[in-house]
Amino acid sequence: MRHLLLVLGDQLDREASGFDDFDPRQDVVWMTEVAEESEHVWSSKQRIALFLSAMRHFRDRLIKEKIPLHYIAIDDPDNAGSLAAELTRAIAQLHPQKLVMTAPGDWRVLKSLQQVAQDHQVPLEIREDRHFFSTPREFAEHARGRKQLRLEYWVRELRVRHNILMDGKAPLGGQWNFDQENRESFGKEGPKDIPPPKRFTPDDTTKEVIELVNRRFKTHPGQVSATAEGFGWPVTREEALLVLEDFLKHRLPLFGRYQDAMWTHQPWLFHAHLASSLNLKLLSAKEVVHAAEAAFLNQAADEIPLAAVEGFIRQILGWREYVRGIYWTQMPGYLDRNALGAQEPLPAFFWTANTEMTCLREALSQTLELGYAHHIQRLMVTGLYCLLYGVSPRQVHEWYLSVYVDAVEWVELPNTIGMSQAADGGLMASKPYAASGQYIRRMSNYCQNCRFDPSKSVGENACPMTTLYWDFLSRHEESLAKNPRMVMQIRNLRRLAPDQRKAIQDAARNHRETVKTLKIEPNPDQITAKVRTTTTQRRAR
Ligand SMILES: Cc1cc2nc3c(=O)[nH]c(=O)nc-3n(C[C@H](O)[C@H](O)[C@H](O)COP(=O)(O)OP(=O)(O)OC[C@H]3O[C@@H](n4cnc5c(N)ncnc54)[C@H](O)[C@@H]3O)c2cc1C
Ligand code: SF4
Numbered sequence: 001m002r003h004l005l006l007v008l009g010d011q012l013d014r015e016a017s018g019f020d021d022f023d024p025r026q027d028v029v030w031m032t033e034v035a036e037e038s039e040h041v042w043s044s045k046q047r048i049a050l051f052l053s054a055m056r057h058f059r060d061r062l063i064k065e066k067i068p069l070h071y072i073a074i075d076d077p078d079n080a081g082s083l084a085a086e087l088t089r090a091i092a093q094l095h096p097q098k099l100v101m102t103a104p105g106d107w108r109v110l111k112s113l114q115q116v117a118q119d120h121q122v123p124l125e126i127r128e129d130r131h132f133f134s135t136p137r138e139f140a141e142h143a144r145g146r147k148q149l150r151l152e153y154w155v156r157e158l159r160v161r162h163n164i165l166m167d168g169k170a171p172l173g174g175q176w177n178f179d180q181e182n183r184e185s186f187g188k189e190g191p192k193d194i195p196p197p198k199r200f201t202p203d204d205t206t207k208e209v210i211e212l213v214n215r216r217f218k219t220h221p222g223q224v225s226a227t228a229e230g231f232g233w234p235v236t237r238e239e240a241l242l243v244l245e246d247f248l249k250h251r252l253p254l255f256g257r258y259q260d261a262m263w264t265h266q267p268w269l270f271h272a273h274l275a276s277s278l279n280l281k282l283l284s285a286k287e288v289v290h291a292a293e294a295a296f297l298n299q300a301a302d303e304i305p306l307a308a309v310e311g312f313i314r315q316i317l318g319w320r321e322y323v324r325g326i327y328w329t330q331m332p333g334y335l336d337r338n339a340l341g342a343q344e345p346l347p348a349f350f351w352t353a354n355t356e357m358t359c360l361r362e363a364l365s366q367t368l369e370l371g372y373a374h375h376i377q378r379l380m381v382t383g384l385y386c387l388l389y390g391v392s393p394r395q396v397h398e399w400y401l402s403v404y405v406d407a408v409e410w411v412e413l414p415n416t417i418g419m420s421q422a423a424d425g426g427l428m429a430s431k432p433y434a435a436s437g438q439y440i441r442r443m444s445n446y447c448q449n450c451r452f453d454p455s456k457s458v459g460e461n462a463c464p465m466t467t468l469y470w471d472f473l474s475r476h477e478e479s480l481a482k483n484p485r486m487v488m489q490i491r492n493l494r495r496l497a498p499d500q501r502k503a504i505q506d507a508a509r510n511h512r513e514t515v516k517t518l519k520i521e522p523n524p525d526q527i528t529a530k531v532r533t534t535t536t537q538r539r540a541r
Helices: 045-064 083-094 107-119 136-143 151-162 204-216 237-250 275-280 285-297 306-330 358-370 375-389 393-403 409-420 437-443 464-475 484-494 498-517 524-540
Strands: 003-006 028-032 069-072 098-102 124-127
Touching: 003 083, 028 045, 028 083, 045 069, 045 204, 045 275, 069 083, 083 107, 098 107, 107 124, 107 409, 136 151, 136 306, 151 306, 237 275, 237 285, 285 306, 306 409, 358 375, 375 393, 375 409, 375 437, 375 464, 393 409, 437 464, 464 484, 464 498
Parallel strands: 003 028, 003 098, 028 069, 098 124
Antiparallel strands: none
């Protein structure tokens, strides 16, 4: 055999560079499902089902095309359980002259495959991932000499280079950024006419996977069942294209305006639900951005505002490329960054959604049920709580990587460590995303349905978010006071009388103690097992 082409579970793209010179007469594709990828963090059932189903659909496509394929299923009795062990087995069986692959997304995976290649003295050719607009090398050049990195400069550079939403050398509409127009709440009446999400009824392949997940990974978080409500994610390129089309037609017009808004029992709102398809490479970032730009430029009825399309493109051309650049320029040390010295364990209710705090209960229950929460729920509800509470960033990272269908480390880690937990010392974001319950009250109706009061930091119905917010500012007062963007918040903190501060600190301590002793319902065994694992992992580190 000439080449063994390695195709990973998040590389399901027939146009990927790995396939460029693929010759079916002398090359073979290698794909393997391994337990390690679902167990190195405690992956949710939704996430495992999505990866396995999408891989099996890609496998079937290759078989249809008569591409020679070495595919090892997770329930194959000889399956060695890890990518490295399976690749070792394949090299021994197939004796390839060379291993070829498109650059993997994760540092951990890259290192383990490189190690196998080196151990067996087989050359490994790694090719650029053309899915993206930029390369890690280009980002490193952009970052060279800058003390702080900022998305705004990076997204402008990419818009000019790729001529996206440009009018000659100027940005279309005369301004680069429309964030100010893109931060509305739904007001008192709540959202109207939310288009139903495009979901798919599981086919036989997906049903088989769901049965396997519920059997083999039954203690893993969340739930999955074989209906469009129980698992409706796109698992093929064709389905992903339908989700894209549906988004452009029905949700893009209001995407920007309500990008940050939240509402009880409304998980989908006007978001794209495309991250999992992008991250599995069922869709390319370029085709999604070009499709959104074309929908705006070619519209007949002026329904899509420039602010909406700029806001959407900024997420993919901007944030997504930006976090990838951060990941590849900062790994492996980024994984252990903890600039604020946060050491608390992750509250166990993150695995059950069993909490009286409505904002957290809403974000967590839909996360466990659907494998989905939108950006502001991740950043300004679950992430905010962990930041204010002082959860160890490593544990926060492991949770985010476990629970979302779109969770892949290269996107998740910078969003968690840099943006949400301010653990990288300000490399990625110019200030911590710290806010009190009042922010959540403004952007949602959660507080109207909560027993706590977001304006109160102490007392019987004090909002834990608000208590922890003031406590966070107090605990980090000295370092935050040096940040010009935190001046207002620190000034307000310093207006509190000493006895008020003391009462807040006591309330925060009480809250933490209560959280740590909470009885876990509804699934105590599962949670105890996880809490135990996390503690063991922490000790091992
Ligand atoms: C703590 C934390 C962890 C996150 N973990 C992940 C993750 O593992 N995988 C992931 O894809 N996104 C992650 N995000 C980013 C973002 O929340 C999700 O991409 C988004 O919620 C997915 O839903 P959507 O497809 O409906 O996105 P939309 O809100 O409709 O946005 C459109 C697309 O833009 C991209 N995008 C939006 N925001 C970001 C961002 N901050 N970084 C990178 N891409 C972005 C996504 O590809 C998304 O599909 C995380 C954010 C936070 C705060
Ligand atoms: S009152 Fe506090 S805990 Fe309750 S929903 Fe609002 S922010 Fe969340």
